[in-house]
Amino acid sequence: MSATEIDFYELLEVSRDADERTLKSAYRKLAMKYHPDRNPGDAECEAKFKAISVAYDCLKDPQKRAAYDRYGHAAFQNGGPGGGHPGADFGDIGDIFETIFGSAFGGGGRQQPRRGADLRYDMQVTLDEAFHGKSTEIEIEVSQTCDTCHGSGATPGTGTRGCNLCHGHGKVRAKQGFFVVERPCPNCHGRGEVLESPCRDCRGEGTVDKPQALEVEVPPGVDTGTRIRLSGKGEAGPRGAPPGDLYIFVHVKPHAVFEREGTTLATRVPVSFTTAALGGSVDIPDLDGETNTIEIPAGIQSGKQLRKRGAGMPILQGRGRGDMVVEIQVETPTRLSKAQREILEQFRETETGDECPESRGFFDRLKDAFGG
Numbered sequence: 001m002s003a004t005e006i007d008f009y010e011l012l013e014v015s016r017d018a019d020e021r022t023l024k025s026a027y028r029k030l031a032m033k034y035h036p037d038r039n040p041g042d043a044e045c046e047a048k049f050k051a052i053s054v055a056y057d058c059l060k061d062p063q064k065r066a067a068y069d070r071y072g073h074a075a076f077q078n079g080g081p082g083g084g085h086p087g088a089d090f091g092d093i094g095d096i097f098e099t100i101f102g103s104a105f106g107g108g109g110r111q112q113p114r115r116g117a118d119l120r121y122d123m124q125v126t127l128d129e130a131f132h133g134k135s136t137e138i139e140i141e142v143s144q145t146c147d148t149c150h151g152s153g154a155t156p157g158t159g160t161r162g163c164n165l166c167h168g169h170g171k172v173r174a175k176q177g178f179f180v181v182e183r184p185c186p187n188c189h190g191r192g193e194v195l196e197s198p199c200r201d202c203r204g205e206g207t208v209d210k211p212q213a214l215e216v217e218v219p220p221g222v223d224t225g226t227r228i229r230l231s232g233k234g235e236a237g238p239r240g241a242p243p244g245d246l247y248i249f250v251h252v253k254p255h256a257v258f259e260r261e262g263t264t265l266a267t268r269v270p271v272s273f274t275t276a277a278l279g280g281s282v283d284i285p286d287l288d289g290e291t292n293t294i295e296i297p298a299g300i301q302s303g304k305q306l307r308k309r310g311a312g313m314p315i316l317q318g319r320g321r322g323d324m325v326v327e328i329q330v331e332t333p334t335r336l337s338k339a340q341r342e343i344l345e346q347f348r349e350t351e352t353g354d355e356c357p358e359s360r361g362f363f364d365r366l367k368d369a370f371g372g
Contacts, residue, residue: 006051008054008055008058008059008068009055009059011051011052011055012026012027012030012052012055012056012059013026013030014026016069020060023056023059023060024056024060027052027055027056027060030048030052031049031052031053031056034046034048034049034052035049036049114237114238114241115237115241115242115243115244116143116207116234116235116236116237116238116241116242116243116244117143117234117235117244118234118235118244118245118246118247119140119142119233119234119235119244119245119246119247120246120247120248120249121138121140121246121247121248121249122248122249122251123136123138123216123218123248123249123250123251124251124253125218125222125250125251125252125253126252126253126255127252127253127254127255127258127260127287128255128287129218130218130220130221130222130223130250130252130313131220131221131287131288131313131314132220132287133217133218133219133220133221133222134218135215135216135217135218136215136216136218137213137214137215137216138213138214138216138248139211139212139213139214140211140212140214140246141209141210141211141212142209142210142211142212142233142234142235142236142246143207143208143209143235143236144207144208144209144210144212144236145206145207145236145240146199146201146202146205146206146207146208147201147208148199148200148201148202149199149201149202149206150240151206151207151236151239151240152199152206152239152240153195153198153199153202153204153205153206153238153239154195154196154197154198154199154204155196155197155198155199155200156199158195158196158197159195159196160193160194160195160196161193161194161196162192162193162194163185163187163188163191163192163193163194164187165185165186165187165188166185166187166188166192168192168193169185169192170184170185170188170190170191170192171183171184171185171190172184172185172186191239205238205239206236206237206238206239206240207235207236207237207238212233214230214233214246216228216230216248218250219316219317220314220316221263221313221314221315221316221317221318222250222252222316223250223252223260223262223313223316224250224251224252225249225250226249226250226316227247227248227249227250228247228248228250229245229246229247229248230245230246230247230248231245232244232245233245233246234246258287260313262313262322263312263313263314263315263321263322263323264312264313264322264323264324264325265286265287265311265312265313265322265323265324265325266324266325266326266327267284267324267325267326267327268326268327268328268329269282269284269294269326269327269328269329270329270330270331271296271300271328271329271330271331272330272331272333273330273331273332273333275296276296276299276300276301276302276328276330277298277299278298279295279296279297279298279299279300280296281293281294281295281296282294282296282326284308284324284326286311286312286324287313290311292308292311292324294306294308294326296328300328300330301328301330302328302329302330303327303328303329304327304328305325305326305327305328306325306326306327306328307323307324307325307326308323308324308325308326309323310322310323311323311324312324
């Protein structure tokens with residue numbers, strides 16, 4: 001972003017959906033802070049005051065604001081979609097912004113070679129792989145430094161020369177109504193120099209697209225959304241600029257038995273109604289291959305959760321493991337032999353109601369509510 005393209009909303013320190021009252025309040029606060037009468041002899045405050053005045057003058061007008069929201073600063077360039085100008089009553093806004101913000105926003109010098117783009121790669125792993133971690137190789141199509149010109153963009157044996165359009169400054173200025181707009185030179189793209197003879201293989205970019213094989217270490221404990229950064233493995237920067245990074249986003253596939261909740265592994269275990277009534281135990285293996293014996297207390301109800309400490313997922317980049325949570329589901333038998341049915345009939349004949357206090361309490365409440 002060049003100095004002349006500082007966002008008006010950022011200048012006024014408001015959000016893009018700020019209403020008229022918020023805009024006016026923000027402008028008054030900043031105008032009072034930077035007004036020349038309160039800062040006599042301070043050129044920077046005077047320039048900042050003029051800049052926020054331009055921003056407010058644009059945003060307070062619904063038509064100008066709509067044009068600015070849609071087209072940005074281009075809305076106020078001659079022939080632009082918005083036409084005209086935001087209504088400033090002073091000359092070179094580029095100089096004003098440069099006075100305030102300096103070269104950090106591009107004012108007064110050549111553009112530095114931009115860093116290569118970051119890349120994203122989505123990796124699917126199983127829950128078992130997320131538990132143990134893994135080392136794997138991936139292949140991606142990525143922009144890499146051209147072997148012919150070694151990233152310079154120039155045919156070997158040739159170099160660069162100063163740009164004739166901007167005379168090596170990297171920027172050009174054009175008067176637009178009341179403004180003098182400064183933007184990167186369209187001929188050299190802000191570099192201030194052009195190639196004498198662009199490399200044929202990369203067409204002067206210094207980079208070419210080709211497949212790249214990379215080793216990726218997936219640490220134990222990763223979860224969906226975990227991001228692994230490979231520094232310098234993104235797109236190569238143009239003309240020898242530093243490369244970007246590669247970000248690998250992990251997606252853990254569903255498991256046949258366990259549901260994962262952070263470092264907790266949860267599962268539902270059906271048990272017979274006799275086990276639920278009399279108590280017992282079940283053996284559940286974890287992802288480390290260890291068998292975990294879960295003790296079931298007598299009289300357990302469906303939905304009750306039992307916890308096994310340290311039998312869950314590893315803590316990412318830490319020590320220890322989460323827990324395993326077993327939710328009991330009491331299963332009512334659907335197929336009974338004659339002998340089993342007779343036993344259950346005998347049990348029913350001996351029931352007093354005290355065996356199932358929740359059922360008895362419910363029916364007592366029914367009697368009270370409906371008069372017996």
